[in-house]
Amino acid sequence: MLAAINKYWDLRKLVFVGLAATAFAVCDAESTVVQKEQSQTAIDYSQRKALVIGVDGMQYEKLQEAIAAGRAPNLAQFTIAKSYIGGVVGTVTQQSTYSGPGWSTILTGAWSNRHRVTGNDSRQRNQTKSIFRLIKEATPSRRTASIISWNTINDNFARDIELAYIDRVEKCSDIDQCVAEKASSALRFEVFSFVFAHFDEPDLTGHAQGFGDAYQAAIQGVDTQVGQLLAALRQRQVAYPDEDWLIIVTPDHGRAAADGHSHGNQTLSEKTTFIAINKPANAQLSAPISDPDNMNFGGLYGNATQADIVPTVLAHLGVKPNLLDYPIDGVSLIGELGVRLLAVQINNTARSATLKWRNTSAQGKPLTIYRDGKLLATLTDQVSEYVDNDLKNVQDGVVDLNYTVVVNDVPQSYLARANFSAAISSNPSLLMR
Numbered sequence: 257m258l259a260a261i262n263k264y265w266d267l268r269k270l271v272f273v274g275l276a277a278t279a280f281a282v283c284d285a286e287s288t289v290v291q292k293e294q295s296q297t298a299i300d301y302s303q304r305k306a307l308v309i310g311v312d313g314m315q316y317e318k319l320q321e322a323i324a325a326g327r328a329p330n331l332a333q334f335t336i337a338k339s340y341i342g343g344v345v346g347t348v349t350q351q352s353t354y355s356g357p358g359w360s361t362i363l364t365g366a367w368s369n370r371h372r373v374t375g376n377d378s379r380q381r382n383q384t385k386s387i388f389r390l391i392k393e394a395t396p397s398r399r400t401a402s403i404i405s406w407n408t409i410n411d412n413f414a415r416d417i418e419l420a421y422i423d424r425v426e427k428c429s430d431i432d433q434c435v436a437e438k439a440s441s442a443l444r445f446e447v448f449s450f451v452f453a454h455f456d457e458p459d460l461t462g463h464a465q466g467f468g469d470a471y472q473a474a475i476q477g478v479d480t481q482v483g484q485l486l487a488a489l490r491q492r493q494v495a496y497p498d499e500d501w502l503i504i505v506t507p508d509h510g511r512a513a514a515d516g517h518s519h520g521n522q523t524l525s526e527k528t529t530f531i532a533i534n535k536p537a538n539a540q541l542s543a544p545i546s547d548p549d550n551m552n553f554g555g556l557y558g559n560a561t562q563a564d565i566v567p568t569v570l571a572h573l574g575v576k577p578n579l580l581d582y583p584i585d586g587v588s589l590i591g592e593l594g595v596r597l598l599a600v601q602i603n604n605t606a607r608s609a610t611l612k613w614r615n616t617s618a619q620g621k622p623l624t625i626y627r628d629g630k631l632l633a634t635l636t637d638q639v640s641e642y643v644d645n646d647l648k649n650v651q652d653g654v655v656d657l658n659y660t661v662v663v664n665d666v667p668q669s670y671l672a673r674a675n676f677s678a679a680i681s682s683n684p685s686l687l688m689r
């Protein structure tokens with residue numbers, strides 16, 4: 257089911273036009289012309305900036321209700337499409353639909369088999385490269401901020417804070433208005449390339465009262481605070497008209513049907529999330545794959561995921577992490593597409609790995625496959641499967657193998673887990689000992 261609302265707006269239009277008149281639909285032909293014009297001139301990435309706004313526990317379907325009722329006029333201006341959280345059930349990417357793993361995925365582009373945040377535990381530490389770190393490693397002078405209502409998020413990223421990958425750190429202790437004010441001030445008066453602002457009220461109200469009038473009021477309240485951030489950016493752009501801001505709004509999980517009080521498990525309602533974006537999205541967001549190999553949850557896995565947010569921000573900022581050590585499971589929602597739905601199945605007995613992916617824009621371009629930085633194969637993008645039989649030298653026991661498939665200079669990775677055993681190895685003499 258195509259759920260995307262096909263409209264978007266350009267932030268710069270918001271600067272000069274009043275808020276009510278800003279829902280500005282641009283036809284596809286016109287946007288294609290604009291994109292072509294932009295690609296002909298060198299992009300000044302120093303003017304590229306990104307704001308990710310977290311709306312904890314905001315259910316996709318309930319946001320749609322709020323928009324239909326006129327209660328979320330600010331969020332209504334974005335392109336909003338369905339996505340999913342919690343990884344793929346029964347695989348290495350599966351993670352609970354709690355907030356800790358969810359926000360860690362949103363801030364790393366990885367599932368919990370990389371970030372290792374498995375629950376709502378403030379003692380857990382992110383174990384993979386965060387968006388903050390990836391930006392800093394590319395351009396140390398770029399500044400980042402994490403201004404959050406649920407303090408555990410910044411606890412989970414304490415290492416990033418200690419290593420100064422996050423310049424501005426604020427814990428607002430469940431007071432969303434504190435987030436609105438501090439983030440507005442940071443956006444308007446300071447210089448950041450990336451700002452993460454997190455609101456918690458929809459989750460708090462959902463736990464206390466479930467879906468209903470209070471939950472709708474919580475969505476309305478956060479929409480107003482999102483409007484406060486957008487207003488701060490409009491004011492900023494009067495002084496900095498050349499800045500180009502990507503804005504994404506996203507929740508960390510859905511809520512259990514039918515009453516919405518809880519979450520954490522693997523149900524369609526808890527896994528269903530959304531991504532709202534202010535830029536023209538590519539097919540990864542706007543054209544879900546209708547026939548994913550895994551059709552569980554009614555084909556939900558054909559949609560974008562919360563892991564796609566980090567690569568989207570990186571694409572906008574012009575940050576290209578090293579392909580030989582690429583730690584991101586998601587796919588950019590803007591610009592050129594690489595492969596989609598990359599998955600790796602390990603056969604421990606045969607010591608092989610089967611990679612499968614989709615390429616929805618195959619044009620005969622080269623496709624390269626890496627495992628842990630080693631080039632395994634150069635194919636074309638019309639191929640959608642590869643078997644890695646060259647695993648003889650991988651050590652026995654549990655070992656993670658990072659596969660990366662690259663098309664159009666756009667990578668996607670998958671961290672597979674092997675558990676090879678010496679007893680099953682091909683050398684029969686080992687069995688005699």
Ligand SMILES: [Zn+2]
Pocket residue numbers: 313355459463519
């Ligand atoms: Zn919650």
